[in-house]
Amino acid sequence: MPAHSTQNRQMYWRIVRRLLGSNRGRVFVILLALGAGAAVTAALLNLQVDARRRITSEFRAFGANVIIGPRDGSQSQGVNQTIEESVLRRAEMIDSSQLLASGFLYVVINVAVDHTREPGMNSSWAPAVIAGYSNKNFLSLLPSRAIESTEPTGWDMPNCFAGSAVATRLHIHAGDSLTVSTVTKYEEPDPTIESQCYVQAIENFGSAEDNQIFINAEVVQRLMKLPGRFSVVEVSVPGTPSQIDAYVLRLKQAIPDADVHPLRQFTEGEAKIYNRISGLLTTTVVIVLLLTGLCVMAAMTNVAMERKNDVGLMKAIGGATRRVLRLFMMEAALLGLAGGVIGAGVGIFLSIWLGKQVFGVAAQPRLIVYPVAVALTVIVAILSAYPLRRLASVRPASVFRGEA
Amino acid sequence: MFLRLVADSFTRRPRRKVLTAAALALGMAVVTAALSVSLDVGDRLASEFRSLGANLLVTPQGDSLPLEIGGVDYRPVNSGAYLPEADLPKIKTVFWHNNIIAFTPSLELQVGALPLASQKWIDKVSLIGTWADHTVRLPDGGKFQTGIAKTSPWWQIDGRWFSDDARECVVGTAFARKNYVKVGDFISLATGMVTKIPSPMKVTGILSSGGPEDESILVPLSSAQSLAGKPGQYRKLLVSALTKPEDDFARRDPKTMKQDEFERWSCSPYVSSIAYSIAQVLPGTDVRVIRRVAEGEGTILTRVRALLWMVTLAALLAAALAVGASSAASVIERRTEIGLMKALGAGSSTVGFLLAAEQLLLAFVGGGIGYSLGIILARLVGQKIFGVAPAPSLLVLVAVLALAAGVTLLGSAIPLRRASRYEPAPILRGE
Numbered sequence: 075m076p077a078h079s080t081q082n083r084q085m086y087w088r089i090v091r092r093l094l095g096s097n098r099g100r101v102f103v104i105l106l107a108l109g110a111g112a113a114v115t116a117a118l119l120n121l122q123v124d125a126r127r128r129i130t131s132e133f134r135a136f137g138a139n140v141i142i143g144p145r146d147g148s149q150s151q152g153v154n155q156t157i158e159e160s161v162l163r164r165a166e167m168i169d170s171s172q173l174l175a176s177g178f179l180y181v182v183i184n185v186a187v188d189h190t191r192e193p194g195m196n197s198s199w200a201p202a203v204i205a206g207y208s209n210k211n212f213l214s215l216l217p218s219r220a221i222e223s224t225e226p227t228g229w230d231m232p233n234c235f236a237g238s239a240v241a242t243r244l245h246i247h248a249g250d251s252l253t254v255s256t257v258t259k260y261e262e263p264d265p266t267i268e269s270q271c272y273v274q275a276i277e278n279f280g281s282a283e284d285n286q287i288f289i290n291a292e293v294v295q296r297l298m299k300l301p302g303r304f305s306v307v308e309v310s311v312p313g314t315p316s317q318i319d320a321y322v323l324r325l326k327q328a329i330p331d332a333d334v335h336p337l338r339q340f341t342e343g344e345a346k347i348y349n350r351i352s353g354l355l356t357t358t359v360v361i362v363l364l365l366t367g368l369c370v371m372a373a374m375t376n377v378a379m380e381r382k383n384d385v386g387l388m389k390a391i392g393g394a395t396r397r398v399l400r401l402f403m404m405e406a407a408l409l410g411l412a413g414g415v416i417g418a419g420v421g422i423f424l425s426i427w428l429g430k431q432v433f434g435v436a437a438q439p440r441l442i443v444y445p446v447a448v449a450l451t452v453i454v455a456i457l458s459a460y461p462l463r464r465l466a467s468v469r470p471a472s473v474f475r476g477e478a
Numbered sequence: 479m480f481l482r483l484v485a486d487s488f489t490r491r492p493r494r495k496v497l498t499a500a501a502l503a504l505g506m507a508v509v510t511a512a513l514s515v516s517l518d519v520g521d522r523l524a525s526e527f528r529s530l531g532a533n534l535l536v537t538p539q540g541d542s543l544p545l546e547i548g549g550v551d552y553r554p555v556n557s558g559a560y561l562p563e564a565d566l567p568k569i570k571t572v573f574w575h576n577n578i579i580a581f582t583p584s585l586e587l588q589v590g591a592l593p594l595a596s597q598k599w600i601d602k603v604s605l606i607g608t609w610a611d612h613t614v615r616l617p618d619g620g621k622f623q624t625g626i627a628k629t630s631p632w633w634q635i636d637g638r639w640f641s642d643d644a645r646e647c648v649v650g651t652a653f654a655r656k657n658y659v660k661v662g663d664f665i666s667l668a669t670g671m672v673t674k675i676p677s678p679m680k681v682t683g684i685l686s687s688g689g690p691e692d693e694s695i696l697v698p699l700s701s702a703q704s705l706a707g708k709p710g711q712y713r714k715l716l717v718s719a720l721t722k723p724e725d726d727f728a729r730r731d732p733k734t735m736k737q738d739e740f741e742r743w744s745c746s747p748y749v750s751s752i753a754y755s756i757a758q759v760l761p762g763t764d765v766r767v768i769r770r771v772a773e774g775e776g777t778i779l780t781r782v783r784a785l786l787w788m789v790t791l792a793a794l795l796a797a798a799l800a801v802g803a804s805s806a807a808s809v810i811e812r813r814t815e816i817g818l819m820k821a822l823g824a825g826s827s828t829v830g831f832l833l834a835a836e837q838l839l840l841a842f843v844g845g846g847i848g849y850s851l852g853i854i855l856a857r858l859v860g861q862k863i864f865g866v867a868p869a870p871s872l873l874v875l876v877a878v879l880a881l882a883a884g885v886t887l888l889g890s891a892i893p894l895r896r897a898s899r900y901e902p903a904p905i906l907r908g909e
Contacts, residue, residue, distance in 0.1 A: 099810055099893065103803040110799035114792045125785050132781055135774035136530075180547040203545055217773045238766075243543045280535055280768040285544045305547070338632045338688035343530035350526050351782050353863045358515055358786065361855055362793040365508040369797055372501035373804035379494060424792070432784040 086401070093384070093405045104377055105413045108451055111370040112417025113424055116447035118359045120425035124437035126352050128429075130313050133348070134174075138215040138308035139340040140322060145333045156303035157332050162208060164328045165309055168321070172312055176209030177304035179294045185287060186253045187246050202240050204254060205286045206294030208304070215308045216283055222248035223275035232290045234271035239284035241276045248273050254289065256297055269293045307332075315345035367454050374458030378406070381462065390470035402462050410455025414448035421447060484835050494808065495840065501804040502844025502886065503851060505797030506878050510852025512790035513877065515859055518868035519786050523779055524720045526864070528579060532629040532716035533771045534753055536561075536763050541713075560585075560711035563699070565760055569717065570616050572755040577720040577747050580628030583712035584608040585702045591695060592666040593659050594678055600657060604694040605667065607702020607712075610639035610648075626696075629716040630687065637661040637683030642698045647679040650692040654684050665695065669705055715763075717756065721749040723776040723783075749776075798881065802889030805837055809893040821902035830894055837886040845882030849875050 094101060133139075142165060144157050162177045184199045209215075213235070221241075226233050236246045246252065255268035271289050278284065295301050311321040318341055326334045381402060388398045422439045429437025488495050538559035561583075569581055585607040591600045611625040627639065640646035647667075649659050659665065664678035679701070685691060703709050722728075728748040732740055744751045749772045753765040812833075819829050857867040 097810070099896070100807065103806045103810070107800040107803035110796045114796035117792055118789060121785070121788070129778065129781065132778045133774065135777050137770050137774075182545050182547070200543070201545060202543060203547060217770045219769055219773070239764075240543055278766070278769060280766040280772070281770060282544070282546050284766065285546060335688055338634075339531055339630070342632045343527075346529045347523070347526055347778070350523065350863060351778075354515070354519065354782075354859070355785065355789075357859045357863065358512060358789055361511055361859065362508050362789060365504050365511070365855075366793060366796045366800070369501050369504035369508065370800045372497055372504055373800045373807070376494065376497040376501060376804045377807040379497065428788045428792075432781055432788060 086404075089401055090404050090408065093401065094408065100377065101409065104374065104409050105416070107370050107373050108410055108413025108455055109417030109420065111366050111454065112414045112447050112451040113421035114366055115363055115450055116418040116421025116443050117425040117428065118363060118421075119443045119446065120422060120440055121428055121437055122355055122359045123440055123443075124425070124429055125355060125432070126314075128433045128435070129351055130317075130348060132433075133340075133344045134214065134310055134312060135217060136340045136344065137217045138310045139318065139337050139344065140309040140311050140325060141335055141337055142307040142309065142325070142329060143305070143333050143335075145331065156300060156305055157307065159208075159302040159304065161329055161332050162304065162307045165307055165325055168324050168328055173321070174209070174211060174214055174310040175307055176207050176212040176215055177291060177307045178208075178212070179206035179291050179298070179300065179303060180204070180286075180305045181206075181294060181298050183294075183297065184255050184257070185244065186255070187244055188251045188253065199255075200244055202244065203286045204294055205283070205288050206291030206304075207288055208291040212288065212308075213277065215310055216279060218277040218279045218283070221276045221278050224248040224273075226272075226274050232269070232271045232293055233274040234290075235275050235277050235288040236273055237284035237286045237288075238276055238278040240287055246273055246276065248275055252287065254287070254293075254297065265296075267297065269297060315341070315348060318344070367450070371454050371458040374406075374455060375461050378402070378459045378462055385462065386470045399463060402459050403456055406455045406459035407452055410452035411448065413455065414451030417451065418444050418447035480832065480835070483832055484839065487836055488839075498804055498808055499840050499844040499847070502801050502841060502882055503848035505801040505885075506845045506848025506882050507851035507855065508793045508797045509790070509881060510849045510874055510878050511855040511859070512786070512793045513874050514853065514856035514868045514871065516783070516786040516790045517871060517874070518856075518860065520722075520779060520783055521720075522860070522864045522866065522868075523782060524722075524775075525579075527771075527775045527779070528718050528720070529631050530771045530775070531631060532580075532582075532718045533721065533749055533768050533775070534717035534719060534756065535766045535768050536715035536717060536756065536760060537766070538713065539762050539764050541764075558713070559762075560708055560713055561715070561760070561763060563703075563710045563712050566715070567614050567616050567622075568759040569756060570614070570620075570622055571618075572752070572759055573744070574719070574747050574752050574755060577752060579718050579720060580624045581715060581717040582609050582612075582624060582626045582629040583699060583715045584626075585699060585706060585708065585712045586694075586714070587669065587702065587706045589667045589669050589695075589705060590672065591657075592668070592675065592678075593657055594664040594666065596658065599672075603653070603667075604690070605702060605705065606691065606694050606696045607699040607705075608696060609699055610642060610696075612642050612699075629718050632688070633691070634686045635683040636686070637681075640682050640696070640698055642700070644698070645677065645679045645701070646682045646698070647701075648683045648685050648696040649681055650694045650696075651684050651686045652692040653694065654681075659684075667695065667697070667701075667705060669707075715760075717765075719749065719752045720747065721752060721772070721775070722747045723779040724748050724750065724772075725780075794881070798885045801882070801885045805840075805886040805889035806893050809833060809890045817902045833890060833894060834887060837890050838883055841882040841886040842879060845879045848882070849878050852878070 142157065142161055144155050159177065162175055165175050166173060181204050182201050183204045185202045186199050221238055231251065234252060240246065250273045251270055252273060253268055253270050257267055291304065295303060311318050322334065322336050385398055389395065422444060426436045426439060429435065538561050540559040542558045563583060566583060569578060587605050588602050589605045591603045609625040611623065611627065614622040614624060616622055635648065640648055647665060653659065659681060661681055661683060663681045665681060666675050666678045668676050679697065685696060699712065703711060728750055732743055732754060735743060744754065749767050753767055757763055757765040816829055853870045860867040
């Protein structure tokens, strides 16, 4: 019987081919609907995974969320209320690629402005809070908006940033140079008691930082004779709420000699917002996928029901119901495969593009999404051909008479 | 006759029509649910972001430069400016008063504290006078409930907040630990030279804030005012307002705007325009946007909103294609019928009208059912995630019905155009 079964198989595939080729318009319509479903499935699955990660990196906009400060009463006199530089290094060592950290040394010091824009102004000494920073990118830890800014100077002078309140009060503008000093009178420049800096920008923080002038920490440490000391280390820890908790725990273990505490305002707020957003996204995506699947299925069933005549004809010439059904299932599966392969491919590109639109960064395609989307499409296609089973009871004659 | 033909088509093959309508309804339900959620999410998330606390800070304009490190002000006592508490109800009279969900004034000073249990004076304790849960009488006769629990929602209190008119206080957790203060203890507070021990305040709770407040004592604003000798005055006001994410337009300086631009700017609840309107009703103040809170909020809100719009768009696309395909199929299938009608002398336009009427009827029925289904789903999502269901929007209904009609017509138009070229005879012969 091998020859017979080969022939059978040949016939089977021939019929499937003819079924697919018989009506181009219909095949096109089916592929369009299945492909659209597959594209949306692939795009949303891909985007959903990517978006949750991106949202957590958006939380960086809130700045530092962990503060490392001195432990109560653990410091000796003189260097009271400061921590060692090594705290910063130990914090950064935990995950240098993910964590952003900077030490800050806060002191009240005298400031005088050498006005370049208002030559008539007299510079006089005024006390102000100076914050020494150890990381050039400290502004990412303290979100702000620049009110004025200039190019950094090329001279051999450190750059500094002034908060908006102190700038208004002391009439500081970007491009001015400031002299900071531990004394208010001096005869000739003495690098141990005074230093100059070039105001690169005026920043508006909307909080206590508006009253501060930011200079490189080394300058402040030298002036205050506190080498290698910081008042606090601020850390921006990325990730989901549980990742942040894990980081805080590791920081606490790595730095037992200082007080590590999360800024609850931001860690708790972030956790709440993250959970909401991620829940919202998941539910919306699930609902959209489910309904889209059902919608595609209903549309496909509608198309499949049209094959009544074909089923009737095949039965009339002696096809067993199961074999006839297998033919149509195969057709549906092939169409589902084709629609899925094309649609999911389109969907992945769609999600890359959408990711770029929303986050400015292309979403990384996840390869697992592709087979999942294709498989789902094939399942939907087969399921939508399934109602043809009901046609098993079709009496060929009544179909041809145009009844039913 | 026309109506009869349409009605006949529905009664003759009800199952097929039900399937087409089901595809339509499901597709439109996706669109409705996604649209409703997307339209609503901005407002919902904006209030979610208020769990980050206040986004506006009001300080006196003529204030001297604060020398504040770690929450401790190193200025000499009594320097600096104050603001009148009596002006505060005016905040709820600004144009965006409904967006202002809470405001809390505070007055900070350094005091000496004497816990009655230890009988030992503690110098230079930072004291914060504020509102725990305060009823503000508004100029229009209404009442507004506000307080620190709303502007700093992350603060945890072990015990309860003080009553605003009682001699009660709340101590920070670090202060309590250092000085062995418990809930139920009494503390006397005084400024300057003490001649006699003032009447003590009862500790009603221990505050854990994760900030400098952990080292402080919090008392009702009125108690702080009498300790500072500044009755009816405060120094710092935190305002929590619902805002619209800032765009490039919102970032412009209002002083450089033209008249109509300024109107558009002040009629949008940007954080900067709310700040501007508060500064208008509270003269002599500096209203600053707390960038840390506001900047992150803006970008994240914009991103999430864009993300949901993308999901909506994708859902719309898939639903439209599936529904279009379904109606195209239903036209293709009726080639014989079309051939017959044309053989009997019907023009292409009559056939087109007939089919279009059928499709439109289906679109409205399916769209309507889909809209109801989608609204129910959107309510479920809203209820589950935010605890608030989005209000059904008429705009969405119109959009959904229009989309349903458009998609079905477009889907059937292509096969119809081909059908209009059919010669009736070969179709009837089955070729």
